[in-house]
Amino acid sequence: MADNIEEERFPGHPLLPYILILPSVAVIVVFLVVPFLQSVIGSFFRSTAFGTKTVYVGLDNYTRLLTASDYHNSAIATLLFAGFVMVVGLAVSLAIAHLLNQKIRGLGFYQVAFIWTYAISPAAAGAIWALMFAPSTGIVPFIVAALSGGYLLNWMTNGPLALLVVSIAATWNMLGYNIVFFLAGLQNIPEEFIDSARVDGAGPWRTFWDITFPMLSPTTTFLLFVNMIYAFFQVFGLIDIMTHGGPGDATNILIYKLYRDAFLYLDSGAASAQSIIVFVVISMAAVVQLRFATRRAIYAR
Amino acid sequence: MASRLWKEGASHVVLITLVLIITFPVIYALIVSTLTYQQAYEFPPRLIPGTELWPNVLEAWERINMGRVFFVTGVVSAGTAVVKIVLSLMAAFAYTHFKFRGRALLFPLTMITQMLPLPVRILPTFEMMASFHWINTYSALTFPFFASTTGILLFRQFYMTVPRDLSDAARVDGAGPLRYFIQILIPLSRTNIAALFVIEFIFMWSQYLWPLIVTTTADMRMMQIGIKMLIATDQIAPAWNVIMAGTIVAMLPPLLVLMLFRKSFAEGIAMQSQK
Numbered sequence: 278m279a280d281n282i283e284e285e286r287f288p289g290h291p292l293l294p295y296i297l298i299l300p301s302v303a304v305i306v307v308f309l310v311v312p313f314l315q316s317v318i319g320s321f322f323r324s325t326a327f328g329t330k331t332v333y334v335g336l337d338n339y340t341r342l343l344t345a346s347d348y349h350n351s352a353i354a355t356l357l358f359a360g361f362v363m364v365v366g367l368a369v370s371l372a373i374a375h376l377l378n379q380k381i382r383g384l385g386f387y388q389v390a391f392i393w394t395y396a397i398s399p400a401a402a403g404a405i406w407a408l409m410f411a412p413s414t415g416i417v418p419f420i421v422a423a424l425s426g427g428y429l430l431n432w433m434t435n436g437p438l439a440l441l442v443v444s445i446a447a448t449w450n451m452l453g454y455n456i457v458f459f460l461a462g463l464q465n466i467p468e469e470f471i472d473s474a475r476v477d478g479a480g481p482w483r484t485f486w487d488i489t490f491p492m493l494s495p496t497t498t499f500l501l502f503v504n505m506i507y508a509f510f511q512v513f514g515l516i517d518i519m520t521h522g523g524p525g526d527a528t529n530i531l532i533y534k535l536y537r538d539a540f541l542y543l544d545s546g547a548a549s550a551q552s553i554i555v556f557v558v559i560s561m562a563a564v565v566q567l568r569f570a571t572r573r574a575i576y577a578r
Numbered sequence: 579m580a581s582r583l584w585k586e587g588a589s590h591v592v593l594i595t596l597v598l599i600i601t602f603p604v605i606y607a608l609i610v611s612t613l614t615y616q617q618a619y620e621f622p623p624r625l626i627p628g629t630e631l632w633p634n635v636l637e638a639w640e641r642i643n644m645g646r647v648f649f650v651t652g653v654v655s656a657g658t659a660v661v662k663i664v665l666s667l668m669a670a671f672a673y674t675h676f677k678f679r680g681r682a683l684l685f686p687l688t689m690i691t692q693m694l695p696l697p698v699r700i701l702p703t704f705e706m707m708a709s710f711h712w713i714n715t716y717s718a719l720t721f722p723f724f725a726s727t728t729g730i731l732l733f734r735q736f737y738m739t740v741p742r743d744l745s746d747a748a749r750v751d752g753a754g755p756l757r758y759f760i761q762i763l764i765p766l767s768r769t770n771i772a773a774l775f776v777i778e779f780i781f782m783w784s785q786y787l788w789p790l791i792v793t794t795t796a797d798m799r800m801m802q803i804g805i806k807m808l809i810a811t812d813q814i815a816p817a818w819n820v821i822m823a824g825t826i827v828a829m830l831p832p833l834l835v836l837m838l839f840r841k842s843f844a845e846g847i848a849m850q851s852q853k
Contacts, residue, residue, distance in 0.1 A: 393837070400784070
């Protein structure tokens with residue numbers, strides 16, 4: 278990738294490029310690569326009962342995790358949650374971006390009105406949605422009760438409902454970001470393509486699926502990846518504010534379980550193994566994403 | 579013509595409805611932040627703003643010592659964003675303007691950050707902070723975030739489109755590489771710099787898990803932990819009016835940054851989507 282520069286633009290400065298790159302490389306090696314390798318090593322060890330020393334256990338941390346039902350639950354909750362955020366979130370965002378991508382007055386106003394929610398942190402989003410759904414006093418339970426003739430919606434005692442509520446909150450949290458990128462992607466599709474499809478007699482629905490959607494695929498792939506990272510990791514604050522992983526383990530997604538095993542139950546072997554498993558998943562997604570979106574800069578977080 | 583107008587009118591109706599639906603949770607939070615504690619528990623929920631906004635903000639402010647929290651979070655967010663931008667500019671300049679041994683090896687290394695988010699190295703990184711005696715310091719809150727694949731790729735992409743004539747002209751005029759970099763290339767990059775600043779500032783302002791682990795004292799508390807503490811203080815019947823007042827105040831700085839650099843942010847993203 279770095280080899281499309283034919284010659285040096287400033288010959289005769291052999292040391293300068295190394296000096297320029299040194300700070301970035303130093304940070305990456307010290308704070309990323311070394312701790313990551315330690316995670317790999319740590320995943321093969323386990324602390325003894327009193328935490329005084331660690332013993333080599335081979336792949337035991339992995340086999341214990343992969344056969345434990347609470348890990349399965351956590352993985353399934355994560356997949357449902359991330360799937361909701363990625364599919365529903367991107368579909369809604371693309372629909373809104375598509376509506377915005379026309380010659381319409383007040384486009385600037387709408388852009389701001391949709392984008393500004395990007396500045397809301399997951400924790401703040403969690404607090405706001407906890408209020409919206411607050412049992413017996415929140416506005417959503419009120420509306421549900423009014424429409425259903427008295428059904429009392431309490432997500433704090435209903436696992437599947439809790440997972441749905443945090444999924445809605447997280448999806449809402451990402452809308453602004455997704456809309457910005459979709460709109461930018463849509464605006465870069467040359468109008469000739471759309472026009473020629475129209476001339477050929479394709480309706481708006483056909484035009485969208487045959488022309489617009491395929492041409493957007495770099496943006497879509499990129500956003501799928503960013504939303505996955507969000508749903509896997511950044512959503513931690515939202516979960517911690519809203520549910521603490523509960524009720525039961527209904528919203529105990531992988532990052533929350535990892536945090537608890539590492540810092541509350543001090544099970545460093547299991548925590549390291551969990552880190553490596555998410556690393557494998559994320560790397561595969563990153564490779565797919567890079568394949569699709571080569572030559573695009575990435576606004577990952 | 580008439581049908582066109584009608585169509586645009588319909589679009590406006592749909593779009594305004596969507597804006598209202600998406601903004602509603604924040605509007606509702608704003609309304610609750612103006613109520614008294616009793617009003618916040620009225621049923622049916624009260625949708626008429628009250629007069630208690632300022633007392634609620636003051637109460638939230640005092641409960642979590644928000645002045646200090648603002649200061650710490652502001653320093654961490656702005657500082658990290660600036661360091662990330664500087665490091666990315668430097669690395670991108672090296673990758674696009676020089677040929678050097680090991681470049682083919684170093685470039686993938688600097689791209690690796692994307693695959694190594696904090697959770698895949700969280701325990702050893704925490705232990706490293708502890709061994710450096712960095713718990714409850716700015717160093718722990720910032721250093722592990724300084725690497726930026728995003729930034730390097732962003733500036734590299736842009737520098738590859740800068741015509742060679744520009745650096746040749748600078749060289750003919752007797753400018754060295756650093757002078758060219760600082761006086762010509764960096765000013766040309768300002769849209770991308772602003773876009774990256776928005777992204778990184780908001781990213782750092784929103785940090786939750788890492789500050790939760792590496793800070794324990796009130797005087798190093800970051801904003802998201804402050805929100806957590808506002809809620810955690812009374813679990814059974816939360817003072818939603820105070821919590822919402824605090825949450826809304828906590829949202830203002832990233833919102834301000836986004837609005838200030840809104841144009842550059844949108845342009846920076848549009849520029850990248852073209853490739």
